[in-house]
Amino acid sequence: MAHCQHFSSCGGCAVDDRASIDKFLILKDALARAGFLDAPIAPLVEVPVATRRRVDLAVTRKGTEISLGLHKARGTDVVDMRECVLLLPEILPLLPPLRELLRSLTALRRAGSVIINWLDNGPDILLRLDAEFALPDRRRIVEFAKAHGAPRICVAAQKDIPEPVAVLQTPVLHFGGVAVTPPPGGFLQASTEGEAAIVNAVLAGLPKLTNKSRIVELFAGAGTLTFPLAAHARVEAYEGDEAACAAGEAAARAAGLAGRVSFTRRDLHRRPLQPADMVKAAAVVLDPPFAGAAAQMRFITASNVARVIYVSCNPDALAADAGQLRRAGYGVMAATPIDQFPYSGNLESVVVFGRQKSVAESEG
Numbered sequence: 001m002a003h004c005q006h007f008s009s010c011g012g013c014a015v016d017d018r019a020s021i022d023k024f025l026i027l028k029d030a031l032a033r034a035g036f037l038d039a040p041i042a043p044l045v046e047v048p049v050a051t052r053r054r055v056d057l058a059v060t061r062k063g064t065e066i067s068l069g070l071h072k073a074r075g076t077d078v079v080d081m082r083e084c085v086l087l088l089p090e091i092l093p094l095l096p097p098l099r100e101l102l103r104s105l106t107a108l109r110r111a112g113s114v115i116i117n118w119l120d121n122g123p124d125i126l127l128r129l130d131a132e133f134a135l136p137d138r139r140r141i142v143e144f145a146k147a148h149g150a151p152r153i154c155v156a157a158q159k160d161i162p163e164p165v166a167v168l169q170t171p172v173l174h175f176g177g178v179a180v181t182p183p184p185g186g187f188l189q190a191s192t193e194g195e196a197a198i199v200n201a202v203l204a205g206l207p208k209l210t211n212k213s214r215i216v217e218l219f220a221g222a223g224t225l226t227f228p229l230a231a232h233a234r235v236e237a238y239e240g241d242e243a244a245c246a247a248g249e250a251a252a253r254a255a256g257l258a259g260r261v262s263f264t265r266r267d268l269h270r271r272p273l274q275p276a277d278m279v280k281a282a283a284v285v286l287d288p289p290f291a292g293a294a295a296q297m298r299f300i301t302a303s304n305v306a307r308v309i310y311v312s313c314n315p316d317a318l319a320a321d322a323g324q325l326r327r328a329g330y331g332v333m334a335a336t337p338i339d340q341f342p343y344s345g346n347l348e349s350v351v352v353f354g355r356q357k358s359v360a361e362s363e364g
Contacts, residue, residue, distance in 0.1 A: 004085055011073040012086070013343035018046075023347045027337040030315035031351070034322035039332035039351075042201075047340040051191040052086045053118040059102055060111050066099045068114065086342060088118050094148060101144045107133045107155070115185040124171045125153045126162055126185035133157070142166040154184035176227030180251040183243035187221055189348075194340030198311055198350055199228045201336040205309045205352030207282055209233045216278050216305075218268055218286040218296060223248040223261075225285060225311070230261045233282060240267040272296040278303035285309045292317025294324075301328035308353040315347055325353050 007016050015021060024044045031039040058078045060067045069081030081095060094116065102108050107129040115126040127141075133155055145153050145166035152171045154162035162184040172179050173188070176199075182188065189195035202225055206215075213233040220226050220237035222244045229235045239245040242265055249263040266273070268288075272295050278284055284305050286293055290313055300308060301324055308325060312318035322332075330353040338348040 004083055006069075006079050006081065006083070009072055010070050010079040010081070011075075012070045012084070014345055015343055018339075018342050021345055023337050023339050026315050026345070026347050027335060027349050030312075030319040030349075031322060031332060031335060033319040035326040036322065036332045039335050041335045041337065045197045045336065045338045047191050047194045047197065047338065047342070049085050049342055050087065050089055051193050053088050053091075053191055054188045055087060055091060055116050056185075057081065057114045057116070058111070059108065059114055061102070061108055064103060066103045068095055068099050068102065091116055091118060091123070094123060097144065097148060101140060102127075104140050105129065105137045107131045107137050107157075117182065117186065117188055119151065119171050119173045119182070121169060121172055122149045122151050124182070124184065125150055127153065127155045129155060129157060131157075133163075138165055152184070156184075175223045175225075175251075176229075176231060178223065178227040178230075178251050178255045178257070180222050180227075180247055182222050183241075183247055186241075186244055186247070189224060190340045194338060194348060195224060197336070197338045197340070198348060199225060201334075201338070201350035201352075202285060202309050202311065203228060203232065205283075205307070205334055205350065206232060207307045209282055213282040214280065216273070216281040216284045218273060218284065218293070219288045220245075220248060220263065221287070223251055223263075225287060226261060226263075227251070227255075227257075229285065230257055235261045236281075237261065237263045238266045238268060238273060239263065240265065240269070268293070268296050270295075272299045275299050275303035278305050281305050283307040283309060285311075287311035288317070288321075290314045290317065292321050294320060297321050297324040301325060301330070304355065306355050310351045310353065312349045312351065313346065315349070318349065318351065322351065322353070329356050330354060331356050 060078050067078040067080040069079045109131045112129045117124045151169045153166040154164050156162040215233045215235045217237045220239045226237045245263050245265040252261040333354045334352040336350045
């Protein structure tokens, strides 16, 4: 790692030597804790640095001084970001003019945040501020968008629904060749390279399918996996976030996939999908949030679906959820560790589970 001036103060990186954390062993340990002692694990996929396209930055104001960056390690102060080896090179040049913009806004009094998602046509920016939004602020934001090629800038107070302030063109991202307009500040995989590795591992884990086969996808977001999956089977996608679900549904309609892909809004933590909804699926694919899918797992196992493909960003949650699958008679068919969070202990992974009969057939 080229030493970053912020290392040891910024909370973004835990180590300065990427090789010092063995992420293959992190996945192996997680599966072992679930009871899978000899799981087949593919070599680690390493995502390059300088590819991170999504960043959530904290903002503080002290008089005329603006700090924009990540919080200090084990602290609440903001490290004013001047460099970062992880971010896309296009993002860093935005930060100095963003500081000037934030300094000029009356809607920022003490603290806020800036989410930047770098889409296919530029930076999609969400400003969360802590005071009333005024007309001069609106003009300054529109001018910033024009000057820096931002297709969209939205503003929200605290946790309010974001309001589009500057929309110079439709913000767009492609999933499986389908154009999607993600919600402001919406979740994206950290990098296009990491996303591609995840998609490849998920598709490689699918069973043999026909054009009439059906895949149930849980925690689908705006369609990161949905649209690549739709090239292989019909997809029923479930997502709890209203804006993400609406974005995926709109993209499916615009792409002429309404009969091939369906999006349903459902809080899978409070209202898990029931076994009867999954029993005839060729596969269940899920990409739960950091805490995992504890409430949903027992209904997946009760459905006896032959193939479960689990995308994880938290080895501890994976260990707990995979344990439920093992106790229900599933085995690990394949597992892929993906390091799209260099210099941290975080790990993305894709694990393919099959009922023991399916595993035996695949080995025979």
